[in-house]
Amino acid sequence: MNEMLEQLGKSAKAAEAKLIKLATAEKNAALRAVAEGLIRDTDKILAANDKDMDNGKANNMAAGLLDRLLLTKERIEAMAEGLCQVAELKDPIGEVLETFQRPNGLKVIQKRVPLGVIGIIYEARPNVTADAFGLCFKTGNVVILKGGKDAINSNLSITESIRTTLESQGISKDAIQLITDNDREVTKEFMKLNTYVDVLIPRGGAGLIRTVVENATIPVIETGTGNCHIYIDKDADIEMAIPIIINAKTQRIGVCNACESLVVHEAVKGQLLPKLAEELKKHQVEMRGDEKVCEILKDITPATEEDWGTEYLDYIISMKTVGNVEEAIAHINQYNTKHSEAIITNNSETAEKFLNEIDAAAVYVNASTRFTDGFEFGFGAEIGISTQKLHARGPMGLKALTSYKYVIYGQGQIR
Amino acid sequence: MNEMLEQLGKSAKAAEAKLIKLATAEKNAALRAVAEGLIRDTDKILAANDKDMDNGKANNMAAGLLDRLLLTKERIEAMAEGLCQVAELKDPIGEVLETFQRPNGLKVIQKRVPLGVIGIIYEARPNVTADAFGLCFKTGNVVILKGGKDAINSNLSITESIRTTLESQGISKDAIQLITDNDREVTKEFMKLNTYVDVLIPRGGAGLIRTVVENATIPVIETGTGNCHIYIDKDADIEMAIPIIINAKTQRIGVCNACESLVVHEAVKGQLLPKLAEELKKHQVEMRGDEKVCEILKDITPATEEDWGTEYLDYIISMKTVGNVEEAIAHINQYNTKHSEAIITNNSETAEKFLNEIDAAAVYVNASTRFTDGFEFGFGAEIGISTQKLHARGPMGLKALTSYKYVIYGQGQIR
Numbered sequence: 001m002n003e004m005l006e007q008l009g010k011s012a013k014a015a016e017a018k019l020i021k022l023a024t025a026e027k028n029a030a031l032r033a034v035a036e037g038l039i040r041d042t043d044k045i046l047a048a049n050d051k052d053m054d055n056g057k058a059n060n061m062a063a064g065l066l067d068r069l070l071l072t073k074e075r076i077e078a079m080a081e082g083l084c085q086v087a088e089l090k091d092p093i094g095e096v097l098e099t100f101q102r103p104n105g106l107k108v109i110q111k112r113v114p115l116g117v118i119g120i121i122y123e124a125r126p127n128v129t130a131d132a133f134g135l136c137f138k139t140g141n142v143v144i145l146k147g148g149k150d151a152i153n154s155n156l157s158i159t160e161s162i163r164t165t166l167e168s169q170g171i172s173k174d175a176i177q178l179i180t181d182n183d184r185e186v187t188k189e190f191m192k193l194n195t196y197v198d199v200l201i202p203r204g205g206a207g208l209i210r211t212v213v214e215n216a217t218i219p220v221i222e223t224g225t226g227n228c229h230i231y232i233d234k235d236a237d238i239e240m241a242i243p244i245i246i247n248a249k250t251q252r253i254g255v256c257n258a259c260e261s262l263v264v265h266e267a268v269k270g271q272l273l274p275k276l277a278e279e280l281k282k283h284q285v286e287m288r289g290d291e292k293v294c295e296i297l298k299d300i301t302p303a304t305e306e307d308w309g310t311e312y313l314d315y316i317i318s319m320k321t322v323g324n325v326e327e328a329i330a331h332i333n334q335y336n337t338k339h340s341e342a343i344i345t346n347n348s349e350t351a352e353k354f355l356n357e358i359d360a361a362a363v364y365v366n367a368s369t370r371f372t373d374g375f376e377f378g379f380g381a382e383i384g385i386s387t388q389k390l391h392a393r394g395p396m397g398l399k400a401l402t403s404y405k406y407v408i409y410g411q412g413q414i415r
Numbered sequence: 416m417n418e419m420l421e422q423l424g425k426s427a428k429a430a431e432a433k434l435i436k437l438a439t440a441e442k443n444a445a446l447r448a449v450a451e452g453l454i455r456d457t458d459k460i461l462a463a464n465d466k467d468m469d470n471g472k473a474n475n476m477a478a479g480l481l482d483r484l485l486l487t488k489e490r491i492e493a494m495a496e497g498l499c500q501v502a503e504l505k506d507p508i509g510e511v512l513e514t515f516q517r518p519n520g521l522k523v524i525q526k527r528v529p530l531g532v533i534g535i536i537y538e539a540r541p542n543v544t545a546d547a548f549g550l551c552f553k554t555g556n557v558v559i560l561k562g563g564k565d566a567i568n569s570n571l572s573i574t575e576s577i578r579t580t581l582e583s584q585g586i587s588k589d590a591i592q593l594i595t596d597n598d599r600e601v602t603k604e605f606m607k608l609n610t611y612v613d614v615l616i617p618r619g620g621a622g623l624i625r626t627v628v629e630n631a632t633i634p635v636i637e638t639g640t641g642n643c644h645i646y647i648d649k650d651a652d653i654e655m656a657i658p659i660i661i662n663a664k665t666q667r668i669g670v671c672n673a674c675e676s677l678v679v680h681e682a683v684k685g686q687l688l689p690k691l692a693e694e695l696k697k698h699q700v701e702m703r704g705d706e707k708v709c710e711i712l713k714d715i716t717p718a719t720e721e722d723w724g725t726e727y728l729d730y731i732i733s734m735k736t737v738g739n740v741e742e743a744i745a746h747i748n749q750y751n752t753k754h755s756e757a758i759i760t761n762n763s764e765t766a767e768k769f770l771n772e773i774d775a776a777a778v779y780v781n782a783s784t785r786f787t788d789g790f791e792f793g794f795g796a797e798i799g800i801s802t803q804k805l806h807a808r809g810p811m812g813l814k815a816l817t818s819y820k821y822v823i824y825g826q827g828q829i830r
Contacts, residue, residue, distance in 0.1 A: 017748065020772055102793060106782060115804050116774065194628070198804050213609070217628050219635070219805040240827040247829035333432065355822045357435055359531065367521060367825025376830070377821075378517060389530050389613050389818035390634040391806040403804035406792075407770045410782025412655040414662035415791070 002189050008177050009196025012117045012142045015174035019140045020114065022171070024091040027138060030169045031087040035080035037165035038130065038158070042076050048157035049126065056124075056150055068125045069151055079130040079158075086134040089380045092399050093140050107409040112402045114140035116198035119190065121212055123204040124148030129158045132203075133176045135383050139401040142175050144197065146190060149182035156180065191216035198403075203384055221391060221400070223384035226256035226339035227311045228369045231328045231354065233345035234267035240366060241344040242276055248342070248368040250283040254313045256385060257340050257372040261308065261318045263328045266292065269321055273297055280317065289319040308335045325350050329357045336360060338387050340369040361387060361394035417604050423592050424611025427532045427557045430589035434555045435529065437586070439506040442553060445584045446502040450495035452580035453545065453573065457491050463572035464541065471539075471565055483540045484566055494545040494573075501549040504795045507814050508555050522824040527817045529555035531613035534605065536627055538619040539563030544573045547618075548591045550798050554816040557590050559612065561605060564597035571595065606631035613818075618799055636806060636815070638799030641671035641754035642726045643784045646743045646769065648760035649682035655781060656759040657691055663757070663783040665698040669728050671800060672755050672787040676723065676733040678743045681707065684736055688712055695732065704734040723750045740765050744772045751775060753802050755784040776802060776809035 022030075038045070049071040056066050095112040102108065118141045120132045129145060136143035147155040155178055163173035179190060191200060191212060200220045202212035213220055230248060232241050248259035264272060273296045280287060287293075288303040307318040308331070322328045325343075332341055342364035343354040351365045362372040372395060374382025379397030386392045392400035437445075453460070464486040471481050510527040517523065533556045535547045544560060551558040562570040570593055578588035594605060606615060606627060615635045617627035628635055645663060647656050663674035679687060688711045695702060702708075703718040722733040723746070737743045740758075747756055757779035758769040766780045777787040787810060789797025794812030801807045807815035 016774075017745075017772065020774075100793065102791070106786060108792060213632050219637075219803055221805070222634075237827075243829055244827065251830055330432075357432065359431075359435075360820065362821040362823060364823045364825060367823060367828040368830055370830045371521060371823065371828070372821075376517070377523060378515065388634055390636070393818050394821050403808050405775065406777040406787075406809050408777060408779045408782060408786065410779060412652075412659065413782040413786065414658055415666055415783060415785045 002186060004181060005179075005186065005190055005193055008144060008179065009117075009193055011174040012144055012177060012196055015142045015172040016114075016116055018172045019137075019142060019175055022140065024093075026171075027091065027140070028087040030166060030171050031083045031134060031137065033169050034133075034162050034165045035083040037161050038076055038080045038083075041157070041161040042073055045076060045154065045157045045161065046071060046073070048153040051153040052124075052151055059150075061150065065124060065150075068123075069154070071126055071154060075127065079127055082131055083134045086138050086381055089138065089398060091138065092402050097404055104413050105411060106413055109407045109409075110404050111407055112399075113405050115401055115403050117142045117144065117196055118401065119144045119146070119193070119197045119200040119218065121146045121187070121191075121200065121202045121204075121208065122148065123208060124150040126151045126154035126158060128203060129155050129178075130162070132383070133162055135381055135398060135401060137175055139398050141401055144177050144179065144190075146179040146187055152180065152182065188215050191218060194218050201384060221384070221386055221396070222388040223396075224256070224339070224387035225311050225337045226258070226385075226387075227261065227309065227335060227337045228257060228259050228340045228342075229261045229263055229332045229336060230259050230342045230344065230369065231263040231325070231332065232265060232268055232272055233325060233328075233343055233347065233350055234265040235347035235350060236265070236268055236272075236344040237346055238268065238272050238275070241272065242279055244342070244344060244366070244368050245276060246279050246283065248370055249280070249285060249317055250315070251368075251370055253315060255370075256311075257369050258313070259317070259342075259369050260310065260312050261320065261335070263331055264293070264319060264321050265325075265328070266321050266323055269293070269296060273319075284315050286316045287319060288316065290321055292321040293319045311337065325353060329354060333357075333359050339385070340364070340372040342367060342369050361385070417601060419596060420594075420601065420605055420608055423559060423594065424532075424608055426589040427559055427592060428611055430557045430587040431529075431531055433587045434552075434557060434590055437555065439508075441586075442506065442555070443502040445581060445586050446498045446549060446552065448584050449548075449577050449580045450498040452576050453491055453495045453498075456572070456576040457488055460491055460569065460572045460576065461486060461488070463568040466568040467539075467566055474565075476565065480539060480565075483538075484569070486541055486569060490542065494542055497546055498549045501553050501796055504553065504813060506553065507817050512819055519828050520826060521828055524822045524824075525819050526822055527814075528820045530816055530818050532557045532559065532611055533816065534559045534561070534608070534612045534615045534633065536561045536602070536606075536615065536617045536619075536623065537563065538623060539565035541566045541569035541573060543618060544570050544593075545577070547798070548577055550796055550813060550816060552590055554813050556816055559592050559594065559605075561594040561602055567595065567597065603630050606633060609633050616798060636799070636801055636811070637803040638811075639671070639754070639802035640726050640752045641673070641800075641802075642676065642724065642750060642752045643672060643674050643755045643757075644676045644678055644747045644751060645674050645757045645759065645784065646678040646740070646747065647680060647683055647687055648740060648743075648758055648762065648765055649680040650762035650765060651680070651683055651687075651759040652761055653683065653687050653690070656687065657694055659757070659759060659781070659783050660691060661694050661698065663785055664695070664700060664732055665730070666783075666785055668730060670785075671726075672784050673728070674732070674757075674784050675725065675727050676735065676750070678746055679708070679734060679736050680740075680743070681736050681738055684708070684711060688734075699730050701731045702734060703731065705736055707736040708734045726752065740768055744769060748772075748774050754800070755779070755787040757782060757784050776800070
């Protein structure tokens, strides 16, 4: 095993044993102190970020990526504010999930506990460094971070600030550790560090997530892509449907809960499509339709098989017609990524059928898919949106960073 | 992709869409019909099992493995009875886990749903075929089975019986499918069938589980090994401790919740060890102790570093002395497999410290570790005991075979 990783793992396990003993008030005080520390270290962090930005520009990094990499005084303040908000949230650790007594007198209590050591693999977004630490620390978890190599100076500087504050608070600084070796083989080995790491959470684009899923032997929580649909039923209120579609498609195009595809009942296509097309055009959205859609909207591009499976993350939308709700459900379940799906209908029977039979983390009646989000759900924080079914599904708040244990009280019971 | 696996996956997904529509009563009726079908097909199943037994003997299969492979009229009746018991259990699907209304009027309901398609990889134990089907079917999941090649004829015969009954009940026979190709490469490819399989559960020895964890890209629920400890505190009731230790070590030696190692507070070693050794000897248990233990029990074997990390599954126990509960906790957390751990003490403060700081699925005060079991916990069934922290920990009953979805009711909400 790589010696650096082994050392990192051992330090993480040692820190885990200390974090489990912290009271909620101690964790909250530490989070607030870390926030203050980041503000105090603003100049140092900005200087480190300057180096990353200079390297990024020298390497011709794309403008969008450079913007994600950039830190400013305001962005550091926002990171600190985020930590203070996490301090305000209810601590899920120690929550009793279930209590039962067995006929033999054993009293069993199922209690919420930290996951232990969480590995986070992410791209060149230095704000993730502080955000991920805050959520993990609040839930008593140790975090090992592997950020994108282009943000290495920023990440180091933020991590050092956090570690220094933790130490000054009498808390193990190894509650957060950063992997600074950018060798891909080291990252791959990290994904197999089952002895020391309990869970891996990749945060980033589809490529990063695929790499982690394919290489990790540590259990992974997959956060993922969203090929989200809206089905406009024969019993839809068209006046309600159009603003929902426009919102879900255009309010923010690059996010996983944006709508990428419409499924339209044939009975309403004539009433819906011309009006909708007019609105979509106002927002510069390119439309791609099946044959029946193209009969009505004569100037749009015909959709191909590939369109049905594409998450555009762009001003493009595909449109498919169906003869009934069963066809709509079959189409969506075939092409969706199990993220967020919506039906527009005033028929409650049709709605229930859709809600029950669509396989997705979030299924909506008469609302925009854009609400699939930890803050919109009221979780107060979000580590990502899970598109897998194991452990956590949909927006993941603090509870998604916990496991449980059974605590059993006996009086000498044997089998 | 392997064509056979692709076809299997497609059939499984098609069956999943049908299972989700079944009411609890329909599932229960089908389980009872399948049980009757197995009884009716007893002769066919026994004939198939004869072939496997003949091959096993010809291949010099070990006696223990042959016994696990053997089916009898009584064992088939037990399989059928098991299915009827699962039919009696409460159906977790559709259970509302949480309901909340957002300030914008969205009503969010978190509902329990099936995982979808579950892959089970197991060894030459044909009873798993019916057991795993029962638990998966009750929870609305489709199951794809890959059993040990030595049980292929038995598994085929049981699967065919189940599929025939399901079809006669108007239920998709693809709710259960068996992979009959025993090529190892095919099994490895199966572990990467993420498009069609939601979760993999390996059932078997440490080697099988390691192979699955190392090769799978599908999320795995790891069921595992148990290097379980009992810590006898300075405030222990020695009269209570001895029967608990004897029970945990000797009641059944080959199981994961058996005790493998004792941790003894120095203050009670003189009082405990001679009496305990006498009892352990009656049960032919070999003892291996650290230096201080060997000073008291002069005729036993000194323990090596390797002993602390060994799950014997045999009439052997290791014994370690410590000066306080902190040392006990540190030792156990270093060497345990996060399964089941116990403390014997009458000091409630020490007990709470142990319960809180020991990292394991089940932590006991004054009771045998042998109670970590789905039936003992009152779950009515068990698919295995999880030693990972993601998704499910400890004994896994029906709920461990479920996920959830968010169902959201709106009146036109947009962001």
